[in-house]
Amino acid sequence: MPEVTAPYVPGTPCWVDLVVPDQREALDFYRDLFGWQGEPGPPETGGYAVCSLNGKAVAGIMTAMTQDGGSKPPPAWTTYLAVRDADATVQVISNSGGTVLFEAMDVLALGRMAIAADSTGAVFGLWQANEFHGCEVVNEPGSVVWNELNTPDPDAAGRFYTAALGVTVSPMENAADYFCFKADDRMVGGMQNLDRSAPGSPAHWLTYFSVDDTDSKVDALVRAGGTLIKPPFDMEAGRMAVVQDPQGAVFAVIDATGPEPGQAA
Structure with a gap:
């Protein structure tokens, strides 16, 4: 773990x-x-x-x-x-x-x-x-594996986070129109244009949770009263879906088969 x-x-x-x-x-x-x-x-x-x-x-x-x-x-x-x-x-x-x-x-x-x-x-x-660093486990099923900014203006957002947080922004290899944030030259998050990801939605950060099986996890979520926004599909990093919990909070689940994102410090 x-x-x-x-x-x-x-x-x-x-x-x-x-x-x-x-x-x-x-x-x-x-x-x-x-x-x-x-x-x-x-x-x-x-x-x-x-x-x-x-x-x-x-x-x-x-x-x-x-x-x-x-x-x-x-x-x-x-x-x-x-x-x-x-x-x-x-x-x-x-x-x-x-x-x-x-x-x-x-x-x-x-x-x-x-x-x-x-x-x-x-x-x-x-x-x-201070006494608490944050997530104590990542990249394991049931924990955070990725965080992604969806924005109408990636150029402006990239400049903002570089100025405010000191991260760098660069295109992600083998992923068209997708960008990665790097801290100390280590990939720590992603960014894409809302027109590509969620047209009509406001700018937002999307949390991805790791799962063993995206399809079965989505089935369980729907049975428990959640909502499917983007059905499971295959992409560069694995098989993912975008969902809503029963109270309306949006998140993503992914069975990551590609290179493991740089979530941990």
Whole structure:
């Protein structure tokens, strides 16, 4: 099992979490789908649940809270990018055309986080690790294997993430019109144009979870009340599908048969 025991390289996706109206329903759904274990956390963390796979942290699930103005955020998975200094990065984001949605704040002694949107509108998180680095296992069935930015303007987005996170952007070999983010010259994420991936959708980061068998996992998801957005298909890295959980959060599943993405630090 590819366990992560060291800090993630800055610019690397290091954590994902889910915000939904019904936390208990989501905990039960992902337990049955991926084998996760997790329970609502203490009041001082807003009940935030850290889900684990074989005892290793893989993702968070939290209840959607009413925002200023009375609305709740829609169900969604958020990708967090590792940073050395969340406060400094927030300032660079503002100066680079991004929007800071939640200013940097401490999460107990675990680390410091912030939420922002890039210059094309895609929402993501920042994580400055202290006691907690992020995902403790990756690239295994039931854990995160890839994070992908879908944007209407890859050129602008590439410039933004280079300025704000220090990553580099380059075309991915053997994948037409697809780009990869690199941190310390290591592939850590992907990017493609929305016109190719999801016409009409807003810019977003898509979380990919590894599975043993894409078709059977999709069948199980549909039986549990999930929705199929893109049926299983073969592509360069393996066989994948894009799906929605019963509360509407979108993610991808993939049985990766191609080169293993560089998820871990």
